[in-house]
Amino acid sequence: MDALAVSPNVLWVFAAICAALLCASAISALLARGAGRDGHRELRLRVRSWWLMVAVFAAALTLHRNLTLIFFAFVSFLALKEYLSLIPTRRSDRRVLFWAYLTIPAQYVWVGMEWYGMFIIFLPVYVFLFLPLRMVLVGETTEFLRAAGTLHWGLMTTVFSISHVAFLLVLPEARNPVAGGAGLVLYLVLLTESNDIAQYLWGKSLGRRKILPKVSPNKTWAGFLGGVVTVTVLAVMLAPYLTPLDPLHAGVAGALVGTGGFVGDVVISAVKRDIGVKDSGALIPGHGGILDRIDSLTYTAPLLFHYLRYLSF
Amino acid sequence: MIRALRWLFFAVVARLIVLVVLGLNVRHRERLPTSGPAIIVGNHNSHLDTLVLMTLLPLGLLPRVRPVAAADYFLGKGLLSWFAINIVGILPLERRPVRGMDPLAACSSALTQGDILILYPEGTRGEPEELGAFKSGIAHLAARCPEAQTIPVYMKGLGKALPKGEGLLVPFFCDVFVGEALRCDGNRRTYMASLQAAYEALAQEAGDRRPLRVTAMPPT
Known part of the structure; x- marks a missing residue:
């Protein structure tokens, strides 16, 4: 894939995203006019941040394959850093944490080499075995299990899961003639983020019965089901332009993203509740931290990747 | 030449380390000074503290910004000394002055010129993520230059990223x-008391509860 050699379908879908964002900007501007100076400030910030994120993502995805890989490696780095800054870490583990950061470039190099075997076992097997060894060499046994467990959970979520988005990019182009790997990445990310937004909107407008009141008091059954239906419809509509899926398989993919996205969201909510913070950070105005934005992706990326790989590759 | 190197270091290297490798969450950025004379007071846990405080200020103010640093630590050690004086632009402070010499002379004359000083009243980096006792030298300096405003800044997380005695930087977001x-x-006593109160309020905002001790003030 050479510079700007992405399929025109990918560019058309980005154009459609821009149109949707224009609508969102217009609606938030109208709402703000009705509500006075500070009204809907959060919404305006949120839409503005969406514009920026879409611009960066579009540039990273369309300019060059390696740029896309570096972009997702950087997302993993920001997410892991945010996670390690939130959880309690032991001072004696400084060097262990440094090794944990080094797994990021390694994991994305396996993706760049299209070395599936190494990509899929590196973190769950080799890193899982190596980091406790490094901790033993330090010799601190107080809170050992908690330190080893929380570190590995963080790596699986922020590096292993997210790197699946990048591996979609390097799947053989020939099996997805309509849009190539970039089309699959866009399909996954667009469905996941639409699901987040759809669940929020359905929940705000119709939501009454709480689904998991102890973990996430704002999540309702209407939000969850509305999101799943919306994203299933969207998945079927987009599939012919971006994927090799037939309508039935695309519908299942949509339901998978809708359900997985919800689970990823509430799992990260449970982690934040455990730590005692509302947002994971303040990196993205109106959204919170990077983990708040990619929480659902930590579930949808591996789920959709293995579903697609089983069906088509 | 040296001034260009200094600018380049803070425009590129320091900002890369502080904003990309580390990452900052800054609360109340609008309270930072836009011109001198001013004393920025920081809690000291790491060599990164100075890089962070200097990155908070716009590059245009760089020629005016002088971190006050221990003469015994930073002077006379070859490359470190060259780097501290020319690139960081430190104002050396004698931590154990001999009788009859005025250790604050350089600081107060810099303030008179309208410079912005960065000062760590704990005097040393101390234990990681612990707030040590404030020494009262800062009150003497502030009393001599009443036109200089003092801005207290509380930093959290840098002692995790690069604590005293460690050479390996581990990335963490810092507040x-x-x-x-x-x-x-x-009145130096009321000044010290209000500085202490300001720090306690900031530590509380950061979710920390750290009793702050102030070194006994010598009789005036």
């Missing part, structure tokens, strides 16, 4: 809380 400006009206 920075900027307090409201104070001035010294001549």
Whole structure:
């Protein structure tokens, strides 16, 4: 894939995203006019941040394959850093944490080499075995299990899961003639983020019965089901332009993203509740931290990747 | 040449380390000074503290910004000394002055010229993520230059990223809380008390509860 050699379908879908964002900007501007100076400030910030994120993502995805890989490696780095800054870490583990950061470039190099075997076992097997060894060499046994467990959970979520988005990019182009790997990445990310937004909107407008009141008091059954239906419809509509899926398989993919996205969201909510913070950070105005934005992706990326790989590759 | 190197270091290297490798969450950024004379007071846990405080200020102010640093630590060690003086632009402070010499002379003359000083009243980096006792030298300085405003800044997380005695930087997001400006009206005791209160409020905002001790003030 050479510079700007992405399929025109990918560019058309980005154009459609821009149109949707224009609508969102217009609606938030109208709402703000009705509500006075500070009204809907959060919404305006949120839409503005969406514009920026879409611009960066579009540039990273369309300019060059390696740029896309570096972009997702950087997302993993920001997410892991945010996670390690939130959880309690032991001072004696400084060097262990440094090794944990080094797994990021390694994991994305396996993706760049299209070395599936190494990509899929590196973190769950080799890193899982190596980091406790490094901790033993330090010799601190107080809170050992908690330190080893929380570190590995963080790596699986922020590096292993997210790197699946990048591996979609390097799947053989020939099996997805309509849009190539970039089309699959866009399909996954667009469905996941639409699901987040759809669940929020359905929940705000119709939501009454709480689904998991102890973990996430704002999540309702209407939000969850509305999101799943919306994203299933969207998945079927987009599939012919971006994927090799037939309508039935695309519908299942949509339901998978809708359900997985919800689970990823509430799992990260449970982690934040455990730590005692509302947002994971303040990196993205109106959204919170990077983990708040990619929480659902930590579930949808591996789920959709293995579903697609089983069906088509 | 040296000035260009200094600018380049803070425009590129320091900003890369502080904003990309580390990452800052800054609360109340609007309280930072836009011109001198001013004393920025920081809690000291790491060599990164100075890089962070200098990155908070716009590059245009760089020629005016002088971190006050221990003469015994930074002077006379070859490359470190060259780097501290020319690139970081430190103002050396004698931590154990001999009788009859005025250790604050350089600081107060810099303030008179309208410079912005960065000062760590704990005097040393101390234990990681612990707030040590404040020494009262800062009150003497503020009393001499009543036109200089004092801005307390509380930093959290840098002692995890690069604590004293470690050479390996481990990335962490760090929180920075900027307090409201104070001035010294001549009474050093009330100045120290309000500085202490400002720090306690910032630590509380950061979710920390750290008793702050102030070194006994010598009789005036």
